[in-house]
Each structure stands twice: as structure tokens, then as C-alpha cells.
Amino acid sequence: MELVEQQADAGFSALRQKLTLHHVGALVDSMETAIEAYRGINGKASAPIAIASQNVRVCFVDMGSGVAIELIEPTEKGVSKDLLKRGVTYYHLGYLAPDFDAAMEELAALNYIPMAPFQSEAFEGRRCAFLMSPALHLIEIIEQ
Numbered sequence: 001m002e003l004v005e006q007q008a009d010a011g012f013s014a015l016r017q018k019l020t021l022h023h024v025g026a027l028v029d030s031m032e033t034a035i036e037a038y039r040g041i042n043g044k045a046s047a048p049i050a051i052a053s054q055n056v057r058v059c060f061v062d063m064g065s066g067v068a069i070e071l072i073e074p075t076e077k078g079v080s081k082d083l084l085k086r087g088v089t090y091y092h093l094g095y096l097a098p099d100f101d102a103a104m105e106e107l108a109a110l111n112y113i114p115m116a117p118f119q120s121e122a123f124e125g126r127r128c129a130f131l132m133s134p135a136l137h138l139i140e141i142i143e144q
Contacts, residue, residue, distance in 0.1 A: 100143040
């Protein structure tokens with residue numbers, strides 16, 4: 001497969017150096033079933049973590065590549081449960097940012113639409129925020 005590389009402007013290139021891909025977020029009906037499916041292909045799962053503010057349970061499956069799969073199981077009716085009912089499973093990319101505030105500002109300047117930051121139990125209470133890209137893709141920025 002041949003990849004076509006587009007020339008990035010200086011702003012995006014600088015931002016790319018400040019972000020590290022951490023995980024791909026995937027909604028699941030059953031965390032236990034999903035963990036078993038990934039265990040068969042070398043996935044090692046963290047313990048599930050309840051994220052009360054988002055009505056979900058999450059765990060991270062280390063696939064041995066430096067990038068994890070975040071399994072997200074909705075616990076109540078809400079946005080993530082609605083997405084899952086519509087067949088949306090893989091839905092965001094999570095990036096670690098050494099300078100959370102600068103990353104948020106630079107992404108906003110690139111027309112990413114930020115949502116309200118929150119502190120996540122999955123990341124020891126560090127700040128996180130979701131942003132919608134100009135292409136309507138969801139990303140998560142996590143304070144490193």
C-alpha cells in the first residue's frame with residue numbers, strides 16, 4: 001500500500017512533535033467479552049476503571065506496539081450508549097500531551113472544536129478533553 005504524504009504547514013508539524021498517540025477508543029457491549037477477544041492476539045488488559053462523569057467503564061489493552069486499545073463500556077444511557085446502538089464502535093484517538101494547555105490552544109487554532117476538559121480516573125485524575133476535528137473525527141488530549 002502506497003501512502004500519499006501531504007505537506008503539513010509549520011503549525012501542524014510543530015504540534016505533531018508535541019503529541020504522542022496513546023490509544024484508539026472502542027465502544028463495547030461487554031468489556032469481559034472484548035478483553036477475551038484481544039487476549040487471544042497478545043493483548044494484556046488493565047483492570048477496568050469506572051469513569052463516573054461519563055457513565056462508562058474503561059480498560060486499556062496493551063497490544064505490544066506502544067499504542068493501546070481503550071475498551072469503553074457504557075454503564076448507563078448516554079451518548080456512548082447511543083453511539084453503540086447505532087453500530088459505532090471505534091470512535092476516537094487519544095494523544096498524550098506534555099503541555100496540555102498549549103496543545104488545546106494549537107488545536108483550536110487549527111479549527112478543532114474543544115469540548116469541556118475533565119479530570120479522568122483512567123489517568124490518575126489528569127486533565128483530558130475531547131475535540132472534534134475539521135473532518136468530524138473525535139480526538140482526546142490527555143495531560144502527560
